[in-house]
Amino acid sequence: MPGLLGKKIGMTSVFSADGKNVPCTVIEAGPCVVTQVKTVEKDGYAAVQLGFQDKKEKHTTKPLMGHFKRAGVTPKRHLAEFKEFETELNLGDTITVEMFNDASFVDVVGTSKGKGFQGVVKRHGFGGVGQATHGQHNRARKPGSIGACSYPAKVFKGMRMGGQLGGDRVTVQNLQVLKVIADHNLLLIKGSIPGCKGSIVLIEK
Numbered sequence: 001m002p003g004l005l006g007k008k009i010g011m012t013s014v015f016s017a018d019g020k021n022v023p024c025t026v027i028e029a030g031p032c033v034v035t036q037v038k039t040v041e042k043d044g045y046a047a048v049q050l051g052f053q054d055k056k057e058k059h060t061t062k063p064l065m066g067h068f069k070r071a072g073v074t075p076k077r078h079l080a081e082f083k084e085f086e087t088e089l090n091l092g093d094t095i096t097v098e099m100f101n102d103a104s105f106v107d108v109v110g111t112s113k114g115k116g117f118q119g120v121v122k123r124h125g126f127g128g129v130g131q132a133t134h135g136q137h138n139r140a141r142k143p144g145s146i147g148a149c150s151y152p153a154k155v156f157k158g159m160r161m162g163g164q165l166g167g168d169r170v171t172v173q174n175l176q177v178l179k180v181i182a183d184h185n186l187l188l189i190k191g192s193i194p195g196c197k198g199s200i201v202l203i204e205k
Contacts, residue, residue: 001107002085003204004029004095005052005078006187008110010197014178014188022190024178027108029097029187029203034089035071035079047083050095051076052200078200097185100177100205107173109202110194114167119143124160170194 006029013023036049053076057065060075068075071091089095100106120126120143128141143162146155176190193201 001083001204002099003082003106003202004097004099005032005050005080006030006201006203007053008193008195008197008199008201009186011192012188022178023192024188024190025193027187027189027193027201027203028185029100030185031094031096033071033073033076034091034093034095035068035073035076037089037091038081045083047081048085048089049079049081051079053077080202082204096182097180097187098182100180100187100203101182103177103205105174105176106189107171107204108175108189108193109169109171109204110199112166112168112170112194113196115165117163118165119162120160123162123165126160 006027009026009028011023011025013021016022030052032050032052034048035051038045038047038049040046051068051073055075055077057075060068065075073092115122119141121128121141126141126143129139129144143160146159146161148154148156172191172193175193177187178190179188180186181188187203189203195201
């Protein structure tokens, strides 16, 4: 589906028409430049590659510099592909946040905040054994027993245990578009969006 690359600015709140204070996320959406147009004949599928945020030439690899020069654009920091644009796009075309003027809802793809190695209570919502009897005094947030009996004498695959939490690609669907501020390339979306301030997100129409 068509979309844009953007940067998460932070959260704020706006008043709706009926006077309710609505929490929302502010995203700097675009402007994005077309860096490649993929076709079914040449690439096997139709898509448009967009570039977001300028990058210095000295920080760009030579293969990517050739890619950008072929498209006739300056080096870009972030690239992403989108499909099914309504209008035909050519290399060097610029797409702005105005494409969401007629959109009521969008899907947003982001990378959730990484929280490092976490235990079962925080990662999976276990209750811990802190409230149990049996003489527990120093294992309040431990998982407890994880094994089975002498048969099958193993821990089953998929057992919920401690491990890396966050840092995953997360898609939140059907988020309401509250306002489009074209002068400053800003998009106000109702609710929260995965990731920290300054993280890159994909907004899909």
